Amino acid sequence: MSRFDLPFLGANGVRQSLAGADGTSGHRHVGEYFDPRPGPRLAGAAPGALEKMMAVRVPPFESFYEEHRDAVFRELRRLVGNEAEDAYQETFLRALRAYGKLRHTDNLRAWVLTIARRVAADHYRRREAPTVVVEPETDSRPAYAEIGELADGLPRKERAAVVLRYGYDMSYAAIGAALGSSEDAARQAASSGVRRLRRRMQ
């Protein structure tokens, strides 16, 4: 391709789709974080010029925060119940630390929810088992949206088991690992949690 051939600029200089300019899609899907490696560069283009033209603008932190804070809080309520407030602050402080380095990202909502889940996982790890990280799948939306709230009054271990089992559909083996106990103990904690909830509802 000739260096004078710049098909991604429209007549008025507005960015058009880059697809076809270099045989790849104009948007780099790099997952949750911006990939700092330089992208494909046209011969002769000023360093960074292409990235600049391609850049999807990351909004000011204020707009990002306003847009996603309620979703983050709901997610944390499901995951850690009454301790969501501390987790909320920690989640957005972590996001803020990483935010200055963000250049573009496909999905800020998915990115911040991933941070929230890591904070929640750290929370359980601190409480229950010092060694294993719970890493719920990004797309494992809770089967029962309200399970977290429902389980609020349970003893900590039972609550964790119930939320992870019925909210996140995790296996008892995985839950046991996360809570620093055995598969059987996880099954027991979940079922005694469920019994307790049933009794409470009667």
Added chain:
Amino acid sequence: MTVSPTLDARFREAAAAAGLLDVAYDLAETPIGTLLVATTDRGLCRISYDPQPEREAEALAETFGLRVLRAAKPIDPVRRQLDEYFEGTRTEFELPIDLRHQAPFSRAVLDRLARVPYGHVTTYGALAAEAHRPRAARAVGTVMNRNPVPIVLPCHRVVGANGSLTGYGGGLERKEILLKLEGAIQPQLDM
């Protein structure tokens, strides 16, 4: 389920206290309207009349970095000094100002401007001469018009050679109010 105002405020304060912000901003109520006030870790960087916060946040992010957040506490010293100024008990601001993104000529002019005392006026031409560009009165006018921190850097104290108020980024009415407050011009009898 939504985030409570308390939790929201707590996060904003923690973010500022942790030194994680490029810019903190908030609104301040004054007798001449609501102002948007913004600071960086180096000092006051913006005062806007009739602000549209979303647009301001965009502009601040572009200049100073993406980590722009509304937070009350970092703005408090500015708020306090503005209150005192409008009450007539303060004639000088004691605030660091972040002019790092100003061009050298603008910075030189704003530096001279900062020394025009309370209750006095000067002219565009005089400021230009002080900045060693005696023929740049019009350029000085442009710098005044783009003054990032009006009131604190007193561009309202700059008038035309014939004494007319000429212009003001926040509107001539505000310029007149500020000059009357400082006693630089007399209130009209019919007011």
